[in-house]
Amino acid sequence: MSSDYTYDEQGQFFPFFILTLTGLVTLPLTYNLLRPSKELENTAPRIKSDFKPQHADLIDGQKRKRLRKERRIKRIVTVIVGYLVMAWMVYLIIVTARTVQKVYDPYEVLGVSRSADEKAIARHYKRLSLIYHPDKIRPDPAKNETIETLNDRFVELTKAYKALTDEEIRNNYLQYGHPDGKQSFSIGIALPQFIVMEGNGKYVLLVYGVLLGVLLPYIVGKWWYGSQRYTKERVLVASAGNIFREYKDDITDGGIIGALSSGEEFKEMLKGVQAESGLAKLEKRVLADDSFLSAKDRETLKQLDSSSRRKALALLWAYLGRIDLGDASLDAEKYEAAPVALSLTEAFSAISLAFGNLRPILGAFQTSQNLIQAVAPGSSPLLQLPNFTDAVVKSVEGEHAKEHFTVQRFMKIPEDQRRSLTVGAGLLSEKQYTDAVAVARQLPVLDISRAFFKVMGEKFITPSSLVQLVVKARFIPPGCTNVPAVSELDLEDIDPDEDDLDALMGRKPAKNRTSKLANGKKVESKIETIQPPLAHAPYLARDHSPRWHIFLADTKQGKMAVPPFTFTTFDKPLFDEAGKPTFNVQTLKMQFQAPPQVGDFTFALHMLCDSYLGLDHRMEITLHIDDPAKAADVAEEDDISEPDEDSIAGQMHALKTGQPPKKKTRRDSDDSSESDTDGDAAETSDTNTETDVED
Template identity: 60%
Template sequence: MSSDYSYDEQGTFYPFFFFTITSVVTLPLTYSLLRPSTDASAIAPRVQSPFKAENQAIVDAQRATQRRKQRKLKRGLVAVLGWLFMAANFWLALTAQHTTAKIWNPYDILGISDSASEKQIKSHFKRLSLKFHPDKIRPDPAKNETIESLNDKYVELTKAYQALTDEEVRSNWIQYGNPDGKQGFSIGIALPKFIVSDGNGKYVVLVYALLLGVLLPYLVGSWWYGTQRMSKEGVLIESAGRLFREYQDSDEEGRLISALSTGKEFEEQLKGNQADSGLSKIESRVISAAVLSPKDQEKLESVDGVRRKVLALLWAYLGRVSLDDQALENAKYKVAPIAVALAQSYNAISLAYGNTKAILASYTTTQRLIQAVPPKASPLLQLPHFTPDIVKAVEGESKAHLTVQQFMDQSDAQRRSLAVGKGLLSEEQYKEAVHVATQLPQLRVAKAFFKVTGEKFIVPSSLVNLVVKGRIVPPGSTNVPAVKEADLEDPDPVEGDLKALKEDSGDRVLPPLAFAPRYTRNHSPRWHIFLTDSKQGKMAVPPFTFTTFDKPIFGADGKPTFNMQTLKAQFAAPPGPGHYTFVMHVICDSYVGFDTKMEVTLVVDDAEKAVQVEAEDDISEPEEDSLAGQMNALRGNGAPTKPKKQSADSSDEEESGTDEEDNDTSDTNTDTEDES
């Protein structure tokens, strides 16, 4: 037995092979490029404002550069080339000469029925022999016949006749499908022969070596090295290690900004002579602008190298200090997004330690980096056209800074008297600032309580839901409707209630992108909710992050809907019964002064007591309008009275296990103001 190799010279198979291999890569790649974007920066609404910050051209240019990186041009080019290659192979498959291998069948060769008898076969072959015997037939040039082709045909007829009449030939046909017995096999290769012949074989080997020996290991190594050198927060592992060494339990924002300047990413941005060029100019401008506290200035002067310039640029960015140099201004705006990513990594480190002050510092530092507001500076600087001088005029002699909400809660006449005038805001600037303030998504918490789905009591180690009810009420909103008691409830869905399940799995609503004209990224606001133990200063329940809401925030007319939103965080209850008082923090990472801090109390009942109370409820007397109640009355026991219906407040109290005060914003003591 011998083997042979056959190549696809007619192009019958290899176009399908190439088409299939290419489609395995091209189709998923195309889907990833064409599927609807889930990136909030592409689909979220925006705060409407024509305001342009200083150096807006630099900010817009860096945003455009970031968008180009996200467009994935390389993958798009590969997808286009893949489709062109697939189209070429599809065309070849359509135009190629298709041949189908035929199974050797003596009946078909002789042209007789499978049911023919041996006598009929012999008679039919005799007629064919008289017609096709080489001694009796002559080639017909019109049919392209030759002596050889006629001889081959007669031999084929003879083999077919013998396969049906000769025992040995018939046995070969039955066993091996061929009258001559066992044959050699052919290995079909779905490639044209010219690829591996005429000296081209070495090039094929070279291509395979490049693909399997160079490209594939490079791609796998790049992916592996990338995963190993980056943390899940998107910063270099080396940077995370440096932040770990900089960590302190009682962090302040100024000290944390100094810690962020240790990031390895900054060294890649400021290479070579960029680390020192313009450093003295930046420091002198920052110091003269009075952005630094004495402690911060001392820290700046104590470091050197790339870190010193990065720290100076961060303070110049936060203080909105003009550097009067294109290269320095570019560097100033580049450091902020890197610092925000490092602050998120620092937040992960602080969460591992669980110290409340450090966790809060990481969140508030992120807010100020996004808004370009220095530590301890007024939140009013988030509004368009507001400068430190205008803030000073608005706040007057007050030692405490005004929040955007407090400023907007004043009457329009009072605000104008403070902010509009010579050397202050113009009328147009004032209107623009107010217009932006009325679009900022301030989450105002109305109520917070604990519950266990489907249960009346919270028992040790049960799965507890922290339910936070709140509304988006932008600063300065007017005609805010009162909170409805029904909106503060969180009823459990009835089993099999498809409508409730559909609502729970419905489309989520994105808030507007953060209004941060000096930040060179499109940032979608995030709300973080976590519980702390105020006595120990430690985190009790890790943060839950929310980026969307379950109901529309703004209507088609751009005005707030004041819909009650529901945010839920699930965690395990403490292992023992008792009253547990926590401080709940609701923090928005995008705006300064939009945070909420309130006390909530979790009541955990003893499991046996809860079972006993539920059992007593199950055997309570029947109501008078039920069949059992009527039968009870006929026995002479009188009609039982219905149990007194609990108010909404009391039912919530029973459900959550917390104490609620009259006219309070939640079922626990809080320090938030009344929404209405």
């Protein structure tokens, strides 16, 4: 049986080939575009406010511009084109005539039943001969018949008749499936013949050369180079290098803003003539406002040589100072620069954490707060509230205030006095005051109720053990009254069940468990994933979900002791269905290794929110490390019986203390019945040494 390779001369199978290739690209891209986004900014609720800042249209325009970039227009266009090509190929498949080679059936050719005998077949063939013999029939032009087609038809009838009556031809049919004997094997290639026709070879080679030698390496190289250009904070590697060179151990808030302006992202934003356009006017406006720029920051701006960096720094100061530049294009660039700087702040934070110096770390988080709220470093946190200006702040704080008011302190002022300080000529109207107070009452102020150290499953903390810092905190928005007292049960931390491996390993919160209350009732504590509202940042041209960072610092050395742990979601609802605070106690945990020495170690616990000013919390906390031998001695006196030496618990006890557990001695029932005094002594010898458990 010979093989014959044929090409799809009429393009009958080529659409299948194109449809398959296009689907392999289009369908994965479609999934990538349509899958639900897991970013926090797309799932969080919002703080209710009708406040519209100045240039709200420009800010909304910059938000839409960022969304267009994030939606990846090129991918959307590719998907649309892919589906158009696939639809066209499906159409071609449907409308294109396809010839399908059928199994040869002589009965079907003659039109006789399979049960017919040889005489019946012969009689039927003679009748057909009288009709279709070339000498008996004439071509019908209406049916596009010719002498050749009539001859071919009669030949087919004759072959079918002989296949059923002639012994040799019948054997060919039975053995090979065709009266002519063995047939050639044809393999169809889904390529139009014109591609491989003589003279077109060089063009085919050219196409393959462009696809495989130019386009494919370009796409792969561009993807690889693009992925290598960015750090894990999604900042250009070159920008991280520039910020690293700007880093100093004693860098100030203004110095951090200057370091951020060295990002390469600003060069891409201010390309060509944009770097020089309006620079003189911008600098004049920024330097004319002496309310927030220090002499050092002014000098830094003046000494920069790069036009793009100089303009970027001026735009950042204009944004932080909320300066109206009097030019729509400059104001638009001002709002475009802030989200870029916020991303660069993450790179500066990573660099600061690597060095471990406390001042730059705190400065990085505070700079994030300033950028999100559009408040200059050192300015009043009250400027976060809608409609608040420097004049209103001065009226509230007084002319010669030594320190700024936080929003919490402002909301603690009696209502009548607070209203008289903010409402009036040159200050706020009644509606503006109401809007400001409404936003203040929704700010997520996380107040620490208790913080302590523990080792899971143990009563003592020994050197180099794996310690958990447990922070119990509640969201208490400013201005809340009748805040309920914290339940002692909520301040306790119950270890997860032994079979809850994910919780034991710290991969997720513990499963729902049943807790016993003081009155004897049992309730099931549900573990949820609650996300706080998006940051109220009307001047920032992007949405941002608040993040809380908790870390330990050694204030004496000015160093970070334990790196920050970041929290974005919580395990209990912040507000009820009516929108009122629940005052639920949230549990935040971070795990680290204890110092290798015995003693007391005092740390400064910092809890900072990256989205709001004045919501930070700092407290002193002491970690007590016990001597392992002393801890083992106390454990032996515990009222909990020691494990057997041959049990798993006994082996674990031996590994922790370095001493095998004592073997238990069993008392015979006769001995115990002989002396009730011994039994009473045994019952009263064990004492409960755990004094920190509260009912």
